[in-house]
Amino acid sequence: MELLTIGQVAERSGMAASALRYYEAQGLITASRTAGGARRFPRSVLRRLAFIRAAQNVGLALPEIREALAALPDGRTPSARDWARLSEAWRARLDEQIAALVQLRDGLSSCIGCGCLSLTRCRLSNPADVAAGEGAGARWLSPALRRVPPASNAG
Amino acid sequence: MELLTIGQVAERSGMAASALRYYEAQGLITASRTAGGARRFPRSVLRRLAFIRAAQNVGLALPEIREALAALPDGRTPSARDWARLSEAWRARLDEQIAALVQLRDGLSSCIGCGCLSLTRCRLSNPADVAAGEGAGARWLSPALRRVPPASNAG
DNA sequence: CCTTGACTTCAAGTTGACTTGAGGCCGGAC
DNA sequence: GTCCGGCCTCAAGTCAACTTGAAGTCAAGG
Numbered sequence: 001m002e003l004l005t006i007g008q009v010a011e012r013s014g015m016a017a018s019a020l021r022y023y024e025a026q027g028l029i030t031a032s033r034t035a036g037g038a039r040r041f042p043r044s045v046l047r048r049l050a051f052i053r054a055a056q057n058v059g060l061a062l063p064e065i066r067e068a069l070a071a072l073p074d075g076r077t078p079s080a081r082d083w084a085r086l087s088e089a090w091r092a093r094l095d096e097q098i099a100a101l102v103q104l105r106d107g108l109s110s111c112i113g114c115g116c117l118s119l120t121r122c123r124l125s126n127p128a129d130v131a132a133g134e135g136a137g138a139r140w141l142s143p144a145l146r147r148v149p150p151a152s153n154a155g
Numbered sequence: 156m157e158l159l160t161i162g163q164v165a166e167r168s169g170m171a172a173s174a175l176r177y178y179e180a181q182g183l184i185t186a187s188r189t190a191g192g193a194r195r196f197p198r199s200v201l202r203r204l205a206f207i208r209a210a211q212n213v214g215l216a217l218p219e220i221r222e223a224l225a226a227l228p229d230g231r232t233p234s235a236r237d238w239a240r241l242s243e244a245w246r247a248r249l250d251e252q253i254a255a256l257v258q259l260r261d262g263l264s265s266c267i268g269c270g271c272l273s274l275t276r277c278r279l280s281n282p283a284d285v286a287a288g289e290g291a292g293a294r295w296l297s298p299a300l301r302r303v304p305p306a307s308n309a310g
Numbered sequence: 311c312c313t314t315g316a317c318t319t320c321a322a323g324t325t326g327a328c329t330t331g332a333g334g335c336c337g338g339a340c
Numbered sequence: 341g342t343c344c345g346g347c348c349t350c351a352a353g354t355c356a357a358c359t360t361g362a363a364g365t366c367a368a369g370g
Contacts (some may be wrong), residue, residue: 006326007316018359026357036366038317051172057259062357094260098253105249162346173329173345181327191336193347217327311370318365323358330353340343 003032003040013049020049028052028066058090059097158187158195168204175204183207183221213245214252 008016023029024039029048031039048069055065068086165172170239179194186194203224210220223241241250 005316013265016359019357021318022358034317034366036317037319038366056357091260094256097258098256100255101249101256105246171329174327176348177328189336191347192349193336211327247355270354312344314355314367314369316366319363321361321364325358328354332349333349335348336346339343 004030004045006039006041008043009045009049013046015049015053021053022047023062026062026066028062028069055090058093060090074127158197159200161186161194161196162199162202164196168201170204170208176216178204178207181217181221183217183224210245215245215246 005011006017006020008018009015013020020029020041021039024031027047029041029052030046031041035039051069052065055068056062060068159167161175164170168175175184175196176194179186184196184200184207186196186241187201188305189195206224207220210223211217215223
């Protein structure tokens with residue numbers, strides 16, 4: 001069994017067939033076709049899909065994942081060497097997300113019982129000081145942490 | 156200046172006026188009306204909005220936030236006592252999200268250079284062992300961490 | 311031959327939290 | 341009186357990552 005049908009890939013990867021078609025349409029994976037037009041995937045697609053899911057878990061959007069995959073020569077499945085390079089960037093992302101959440105939690109702890117919730121001072125309603133800097137950046141921040149703070153008035 | 160216009164609340168809270176109308180429609184905030192039909196907000200709406208944003212940052216959906224607010228007698232703005240009770244639950248949420256991310260990061264570290272990305276063994280593409288148990292639960296998990304693992308075949 | 315099941319395409323629907331646009335009202339300044 | 345900014349409502353659009361549905365093709369089995 002050299003090539004896999006979409007159903008087989010769906011079963012082995014745990015992804016829906018519709019998702020696989022979508023990924024192909026988005027250029028994340030590729031497939032050859034039978035004479036009848038049915039997709040045939042190489043086994044390597046499974047590793048590619050694992051890579052995609054891992055990247056999603058780190059918080060990357062599909063276009064970013066596509067770029068990461070496209071940056072590999074010949075559009076090949078990531079090797080150990082590629083993997084090491086990419087995962088370094090991912091770890092930084094995760095570290096920052098973790099830091100943001102920890103700061104949120106600590107702000108919460110420091111707020112317990114005070115009931116302050118100041119619009120500008122309370123860290124809970126204003127977690128943006130984590131890697132804020134300008135304001136337009138911070139794209140790495142998970143959606144849940146991207147709530148913008150108020151302009152700068154008292155609350 | 157006893158009551159605030161929607162524009163003033165928008166400026167002070169940093170939220171768009173359209174968002175405030177939306178929140179009112181969703182029952183998260185309330186406003187009185189002028190003879191002409193314009194909204195007038197009490198100052199307490201600012202604290203309520205801070206509460207809402209904090210809850211969003213913790214990862215709550217608007218319906219959950221509405222319930223949390225509605226659980227307060229008279230639909231009042233949370234007092235220090237209410238706040239302490241609610242924030243306990245939130246902290247648990249955050250703790251679990253942090254744990255999930257840390258596990259993801261550690262899985263990443265342990266993967267660097269190995270290039271394994273096994274569909275079933277690699278923690279990076281399969282972070283579900285964090286608070287998994289059954290599979291239908293884990294609702295607290297941030298959307299980014301909710302990717303399901305493959306059924307249970309080799310990769 | 312005819313059915314069955316897996317596959318195909320393409321368009322449209324889903325979810326959450328809003329934003330945008332059209333069309334209109336209201337109150338104060340000129 | 342009329343002009344403007346700010347407000348109103350309601351319907352529809354946005355985004356991401358898919359899913360769902362309709363209508364059709366293909367290969368194998370009875």
